[in-house]
Amino acid sequence: MTQAKSKKRAISGWIVLNKPYDMTSTQAVGKVRWLLSAAKAGHAGTLDPLATGILPIALGEATKAVPQVQDGIKVYRFAIGWGRATSTDDAEGEVVATSDNRPDREAVEAVLPRFIGTILQRPPAFSAIKVDGERAYDLARAGEIVELAARPVDIDAISLIEHGADSSILEVTCGKGTYVRALARDIAAALGTFGHVTSLHRAGVGPFSDAEAITIEALEAAEAGPERDRLIAPVASGLLELPEIRLDAGQAGAVGHGNAILLTGAGAPVALEECWVSFKGKVLATGSVEFGQFKPRRVFNL
CATH class of the missing domain: 2.30.130.60 (Archaeosine Trna-guanine Transglycosylase; Chain: A, domain 4)
Structure with a gap:
């Protein structure tokens, strides 16, 4: 253990990680930092454990560019399960309401333009927003009723990718602060039914996308040293926008x-x-x- 500490390296750059399902962002950073023996690391934008996709991990001096990446445009691909509302607006929560109404493709496509532009969005009760100094999700887990104020968010584009009887897959390009879970909830409400996110993948953050993303497995498979270091993108790559x-x-x-x-x-x-x-x-x-x-x-x- 003491030996591992002495091997920490002052390396700088980005690991554009395709975060796996059921891993927290903090765990992902810790794993990458350990694999690269990096002295310093952080991430640009939290992903929920049940979400997959782009988690930009900054190493060394790249941590100074985290705000610029974090403020960048995001692209998400997500599935809405129709007919059920949950306490968390995703598959992790308890079902709190149901509906037999299942929208058809035409209805979904017709309602999406309402959600493009600057819209008012009420964040989910289970979110990291602070209420009187406490995280909303902590209050919600304690059984308190959390009513968060709606706030403006920017949606650049939203499209229907696939449609089925019980679920649809959509892709959204949006700005900082947008909650995809709230978007799914509100789209369902506009269609006269309930809905929640059943899967979520972040396909892009600022200048980073799926095209250059690497997996934990790829990092582990690369030999420690120069081979693994070649997977690190330069610090400047986070500032290209x-x-x-x-x-x-x-x-x-x-x-x-x-x-x-x-x-x-x-x-x-x-x-x-x-x-x-x-x-x-x-x-x-x-x-x-x-x-x-x-x-x-x-x-x-x-």
């Missing part, structure tokens, strides 16, 4: 010490709410541009 500004050596030195710099040249931006700067392909810092001046928020030590 933001504007990049390439600096010269003098500018890079100033930013490395946390100083603001004036951007020069014909194409230099005057204002950017969020961006990142690089030198010779390495991430130097994330920050903003105001009046032609880059102001670093987080400086990376790569």
Whole structure:
């Protein structure tokens, strides 16, 4: 055990994990960190244990880019089981209401446009939102009635992938804070029935997608050392959806010490709410541009 601690490495980058079913996000991070002997690790956006799919795991300096990835657009593929409402709005909860009404394909497709754009969504009672300092799911598990206020969320697109008599599979592209369980519940209500999520897969988070995702099994199968390290994506891959500004050596030195710099040249931006700067392909810092001046928020030590 003492020996394992001494082997922790200061490695940086991303493991774009396809999280398996019935594993918590914290357990997934711990497993990846152990397999890579990483000194530091964290994740960009929790996935429920019963969900599968993209869990971006940040190693070392990549943890400084977690907020940018976490705020990115998400893509989910999920199944709605028709006719049953549950206490948790997914398959884990107890059935609390039933209906014999089963919508047909045309009805489902007709109602989906109502859920595109900025909509008001009431989060599930079993969620991590805090109520008077307590997590809503803790209050709900204790038997308290939890009524959370509706909040605006952004839905970019939603489509019906497959339809059956008792369930349908849909895909949604949405912004931060969207609860797929609440979406399934509300779609069912709009169709005059009940529904809950029976399966959930996150197919994309920010710049990461299923295309580059790897499994725990693939990490375990790779030989420890260079072979396993080749599965780590660079720190910059988490920032690819933001504007990049390439600096010269003098500018890079100033930013490395946390100083603001004036951007020069014909194409230099005057204002950017969020961006990142690089030198010779390495991430130097994330920050903003105001009046032609880059102001670093987080400086990376790569």
